[in-house]
Amino acid sequence: xKLGSACLQCRSGKRKCDKATVGAACEQCKKRGLQCSSxxxxxxxxALFLSPQNVxxxxxxxxxxxxxxxxxxxxxxxYIHDKPHSLFHEPSLRQAARDGTLHHGVLFGIAGLSAxxxxxxxxxxQGHAFANQARAFVQTNLEAICLENVQAFILVGNVCLxxxxxxxxxxxxxxxxxxxxxxxxxD
Amino acid sequence: xxxxxxxxxxxxxxGEVSREVKRRVWWSLYLIDRWASAGLGLPRHFYNGGxxxxxxxxxxxFSQLSVTGAKDMNNWQPGIWSHMxxxxxxxxxxxxxxxxxxxxxxxxxNSIESRVLSLAExxxxxxxxxxxxxxxxxxxxxxxxxxxxxxxFVALHLGYxxxxxxxxYQYLDxxxxxxxxxxxxxxxxxxxxxxxxxxxRTSNQHGGAEALYNIVGHMTVVSSSVLLHTLLLGDxxxxxxxxxxWSQISSSWSS
Numbered sequence: 001x002k003l004g005s006a007c008l009q010c011r012s013g014k015r016k017c018d019k020a021t022v023g024a025a026c027e028q029c030k031k032r033g034l035q036c037s038s039x040x041x042x043x044x045x046x047a048l049f050l051s052p053q054n055v056x057x058x059x060x061x062x063x064x065x066x067x068x069x070x071x072x073x074x075x076x077x078x079y080i081h082d083k084p085h086s087l088f089h090e091p092s093l094r095q096a097a098r099d100g101t102l103h104h105g106v107l108f109g110i111a112g113l114s115a116x117x118x119x120x121x122x123x124x125x126q127g128h129a130f131a132n133q134a135r136a137f138v139q140t141n142l143e144a145i146c147l148e149n150v151q152a153f154i155l156v157g158n159v160c161l162x163x164x165x166x167x168x169x170x171x172x173x174x175x176x177x178x179x180x181x182x183x184x185x186x187d
Numbered sequence: 188x189x190x191x192x193x194x195x196x197x198x199x200x201x202g203e204v205s206r207e208v209k210r211r212v213w214w215s216l217y218l219i220d221r222w223a224s225a226g227l228g229l230p231r232h233f234y235n236g237g238x239x240x241x242x243x244x245x246x247x248x249f250s251q252l253s254v255t256g257a258k259d260m261n262n263w264q265p266g267i268w269s270h271m272x273x274x275x276x277x278x279x280x281x282x283x284x285x286x287x288x289x290x291x292x293x294x295x296x297n298s299i300e301s302r303v304l305s306l307a308e309x310x311x312x313x314x315x316x317x318x319x320x321x322x323x324x325x326x327x328x329x330x331x332x333x334x335x336x337x338x339x340f341v342a343l344h345l346g347y348x349x350x351x352x353x354x355x356y357q358y359l360d361x362x363x364x365x366x367x368x369x370x371x372x373x374x375x376x377x378x379x380x381x382x383x384x385x386x387x388r389t390s391n392q393h394g395g396a397e398a399l400y401n402i403v404g405h406m407t408v409v410s411s412s413v414l415l416h417t418l419l420l421g422d423x424x425x426x427x428x429x430x431x432x433w434s435q436i437s438s439s440w441s442s
Contacts, residue, residue: 083400085215
């Protein structure tokens with residue numbers, strides 16, 4: 001994770017970023033009232049080192065508003081669902097999102113893939129932050145063997161593909177292979 | 188992880204919706220395994236002949252299935268995804284052949300040609316055996332767009348033309364022995380690359396059908412490279428059409 005580079009908002013606005021201290025918004029974003037990605041970085045970096053319980057409470061506090069989740073799921077269903085993978089029963093997915101019971105790895109994985117299709121520029125710029133949250137989540141919950149984790153893994157692997165990051169893509173897709181799981185169990 | 192979850196085994200405690208979700212996740216992993224082994228050089232983990240769940244059902248029927256309601260599975264039909272799975276199985280063999288060619292220093296032209304012919308037959312059989320509603324026509328595209336699965340239908344046919352292009356791609360090399368078959372293969376390569384570009388264009392203009400999932404970029408690079416090859420090295424009569432397609436497909440690069 002590059003911590004020293006400009007924040008996403010400055011990068012997309014082609015502004016000189018003063019590279020705020022991690023966890024605080026940069027001056028440019030403060031001036032413009034933007035949600036600086038330096039804030040998100042802190043959340044996703046620390047999430048890697050926290051215990052699963054803390055991660056969950058940490059992430060539930062940073063869930064996007066319901067309306068935004070709905071838009072992100074719409075975009076996912078429209079452009080991604082049933083194309084490179086087929087992972088969900090659409091009505092159940094939407095219901096879980098409405099009830100707030102959607103697995104966070106799945107939710108952020110979907111958001112990380114679909115934010116790029118939004119016509120809302122600010123939401124679009126949050127795609128990386130969503131993807132990082134999905135990554136942090138699956139990494140922390142690596143040993144929890146459940147269907148939702150497999151779905152989240154596939155989504156995160158696809159995010160790496162979309163970001164042209166083949167090494168990480170191999171890592172995530174490779175983790176789904178039987179022998180990798182045996183290795184994990186032996187650790 | 189998929190193995191530990193015993194995804195390929197049907198669990199009767201699950202309702203039909205859960206069972207189908209698990210089947211689809213398992214088959215997604217199967218496809219990823221085929222694609223990732225090709226793109227990333229990872230070893231394959233899913234072998235043909237092993238335990239595999241039933242093929243996925245019709246997508247619209249599945250999305251209308253209710254979690255609690257009574258199930259009426261009498262009019263079960265295979266979904267677009269079940270055809271995708273048969274297609275990607277053939278792709279695995281095409282990829283094996285191409286990998287072997289890269290590794291070998293000496294090429295036995297006869298054996299290569301017979302393998303290409305046999306894979307070509309499998310692809311032709313795949314296309315022949317598609318149910319009428321799955322064959323690519325504008326009417327069928329309209330039909331699937333109306334059902335809300337136009338993009339999935341386009342993805343199947345983009346895949347088909349892409350894999351055909353890959354099978355014949357090696358024959359663009361003009362140093363290969365010029366037999367009637369090799370000339371035909373080179374023509375087929377150009378044909379499928381052109382059909383691919385045409386489908387990208389049609390699906391972009393159609394509405395409800397544009398292909399924007401991430402592997403489309405890669406597949407478009409391949410078909411564009413075939414066009415570029417024709418532009419640079421093609422016969423005079425091929426040039427106007429290639430130039431026309433090139434201007435169409437290169438416009439999709441900026442978007």
